[in-house]
Amino acid sequence: MAKIRLGILGGGNDSLIGILHRVAANMFEQFEITGGVFNVDHDKSLNFGERLGLDRSRVYKNLEEMIRQEKELPEDKRIQAVSILTPNFLHYPMAKQLLENGFHVICEKPLTTTLQEARILNEIQAESNSIFAVTYTYTGYPMIRQMKSMIANGEIGSIQKIDVQYYQGWINPLIHDKDKRSATWRLDPEKSGISCCIGDIGTHAFNMAEYVSGMKVEKILADLNYLYEDNPMDIDGTVLLRFGENVKGVLRASQIATGEENNFTVQIYGDKGGLKWEQENPNYLYLLKEDQALQVLKPGHAFLSDFSLEGTKLPPGHPEGIFDSMGNIYYGVAMAIKDKVKYTGAYPTLGDGLRGMSFIEKTVSSHKQGNIWIKMQD
Missing domain, CATH: 3.40.50.720 (NAD(P)-binding Rossmann-like Domain)
Structure with a gap:
């Protein structure tokens, strides 16, 4: 075509x-x-x-x-x-x-x-x-898609704990200088919205938590950091997550984590095992089980899920990175336009973006109301 x-x-x-x-x-x-x-x-x-x-x-x-x-x-x-x-x-x-x-x-x-x-x-x-x-x-990474498939197939059992962290340090050299922080568009509510850190990278972590787990966050409680009174935008924050009565999690995001580059990690724990993934080492998915040796899964092998393999473009041992991840999302969009979608989650939808905006607003609201629990559902 x-x-x-x-x-x-x-x-x-x-x-x-x-x-x-x-x-x-x-x-x-x-x-x-x-x-x-x-x-x-x-x-x-x-x-x-x-x-x-x-x-x-x-x-x-x-x-x-x-x-x-x-x-x-x-x-x-x-x-x-x-x-x-x-x-x-x-x-x-x-x-x-x-x-x-x-x-x-x-x-x-x-x-x-x-x-x-x-x-x-x-x-x-x-x-x-x-x-x-x-x-x-990041939803386009093959090993994230492998994680999603393994969780959906029950390989780690019932989820008990979700931990997502996204740490950067890029804003640290700017935030301590009044002129520089006033001139940065990401710290300008008129251009960036009501949130900097949560809006920029915290939403990635929120989306990822729901994407790989297949669960929806029901309530959040946020504690944000602005550092300076004249800075209207958060540059660091911790958000407690409740996916259900017995499934809880934490989301940690920061742009003042000095020295950090793009440290995005995802950790999901079930009653039969756990899975860990690090964006800076995206070809490695760690599988943890009680009384078993740590297993390391890598992309491109025939024993992985079809969803993971469809997003893998190189033989095993050849690193794939963020360009490949974004490419998988564009491919998912192309298949949707051509009416050939095969997998749920092939690309993040407008609904995912809407949910991300709800998360941003409720996170800021939770913090400003004195760090209280707020329901995600409207």
Whole structure:
């Protein structure tokens, strides 16, 4: 079948997230980058489009121009799906316009800056035929998908404890300087929303806890850290999780964990065993059992789950990383667009993004109300 024509909003120049999405989109040869708006400066956007080998007429000044001119093209020529790689405050207005005009959407997280905006998108998408993915990137790792399959198959028994941690230190050099913290867009509520740390990386951990366990968080209790009175955004936090009466967990997220790079770990314990995974060593899934030696599972072996193997592109012993993980999500979206979805969880949905926004708002609310338990369900 023909490749899906993809447009991109943002992600130009030396953007890390931009190259991650472009490589992922090309990985399974399911997408063809056709055009977009790569920068608010049109000249810079044109220069970047030329680097990608795009037709200058498909590099637009803004989203409105892109939608208008693409819809004037024959259906077999126009952009079909659009990736939103802009700062948080632009996610909602862009996604809304795209859904209302019939485009499929791949959106960076957090989905929006408010829960109400996420609800509106959910209502619009429910009435459309558009596929909508939110890039909780780490769900695409083969060994995370293996973990999900093993838990679903009962290999560690009934879940008793869930522990997710996401530690970074990147904001530490900025937060202690008043001018620097005031100039950082992630610490600006107008651009980032009500949360920095929980909104940026805590939602990854929340989504992962629900994704691999197959369970939903019922209640949360949060304790956040802002460090300075003039800083309106959390940069560290601990959230207690209740999945049920006897299934509890903890989510720890920090951007002031000095020296940490991207330390995301997932630990799930059942009554028959436990599973551990570390994002900085993503090819290793550790299986723990009572009175048995520690087992280390690696991707690419025939004894692993079909879901894990479908996301594995190299033979055993050849490392796969975050580009591959994002590529698996893009592949899942492509299969959905082409009506060939095989596995639940092949890509994070708008519903996952909506739930992430609910988690952000309830976490901040729990903290501000004096660290109290709050129900996740509306």
